[in-house]
Amino acid sequence: MRIDPVSLRLFVRLAEAGTIALAAEQEHIAAAAVSKRVSDLEALLQTSLLTRSNKGVELTSAGIELLALARAALHELDQIPTQMGGFSSGVKGLVRICTSTSALAQFLPGRVNQVLRDHPEIRVHFQEEISTLVPRAVNGNAADIGIFTDDVAEAGLEIHPFHKDRLVLIAPQDHPLAGRLQLSFVETLDYDYVGFSHDNATQIRLMRAAEQDRRQVKVRVRVRTFEALCMMVSSGYCLGILPEEIARRHARAMDFAIVPLSDAWAERQFRIGVRSRAALPSAARLMFDRLCDGVA
Incomplete structure (x- = not known):
């Protein structure tokens, strides 16, 4: 037996769908055929790839590893026609x-x-x-x-x-810091912030900068998008930190002040x-x- 692309595609589809029935429906084949292909893979590789239950399937450690390998292999196969076609048409x-x-x-x-x-x-x-x-x-x-x-x-x-870009402070127009020409990040830490999720790269950078001064960023509200952060600041609630280009773009439609940060880490x-x-x-x-x- 050899591993064939059809079996790998069905395995990837099953891993993404979570159930044999849904994978079979998406691939327009019988559920038994999907189950048989996966069982053949397990027999060939001599390891269990899935745990099956009445709620669906979950990948074993071996299944997770095969999923990454299968995606890589299928991507390479999918590239063959386009790469070969490039010889005749660029x-x-x-x-x-x-x-x-x-x-x-x-x-x-x-x-x-x-x-x-x-x-x-x-x-x-x-x-x-x-x-x-x-x-x-x-x-x-x-x-x-x-x-x-x-x-x-x-x-x-x-x-x-x-x-490279540079982070800047944005503040409501009536905020005590709004009139500053420049300031350091530590000067802002007495005030409340609108921030992003804990694993956001910008948020991590701010947390690390505050920790260097044994301080914390007082995040009162968390949002997911730049626009939402700008809207919160523009409405008069808290400070925010954004890339300068994005801040200036949103400032055309919203009313908030932009203040440069003097900290070296503000340049990314x-x-x-x-x-x-x-x-x-x-x-x-x-x-x-x-x-x-x-x-x-």
Whole structure:
């Protein structure tokens, strides 16, 4: 017996669906056929891949490992037609980019669009994640290219410096700090904040900066988006920290003050990373090279 792509695709579908019945329905085959394929894989690999119950299936440790390998193998197989087609009609294919929200909201779309204009046969899929999860997506072959901030461990990726931005304070117009030309972060810690989730890269940076002065950031409200944070500050409630470009963009429609931070850590270096440049499909390799070449 050999492992075939059909069995791997059914296994991935089952892992994502959670039940044999749903996987069979999505693949338009009999449930017994899905079960048989997985059983054959288990027999071939001599290990249990799933635990079955009346609620569905759960992956064993071996199943989790096979899921990552299967996705990688299937992705390589899917790239064969597009990569071979590139010999006759230029570079083509799908490029999967996992990126932090800040990068996607600021500078990344413009740079990617420059490549797309020059290469009409290249398609891009953006996967938006918090910076801390981006390297994991690249290492797990859920993405070809990752964009994340410099305070995130790159987990053995090939990395290059990419783009810099700067964090600024935003405050209600009537706030005591709103009229300052510049201030240090520690001067703001007596006031309440609107913040992001605990695992957000910007929030982690603020927490670490406060801890250096043995202080804490007093987060009264947590939100998920830049727009929501700006709306809370504009309505007269608390302070916020945002990338300057995003703050100025939202300030055109909302009423809040922008105050530069004097702290060195307020300048952030984004990085671009891949598992292996040499192993990238041609479209992803071209995108990676062009993005790296475009670094200011």
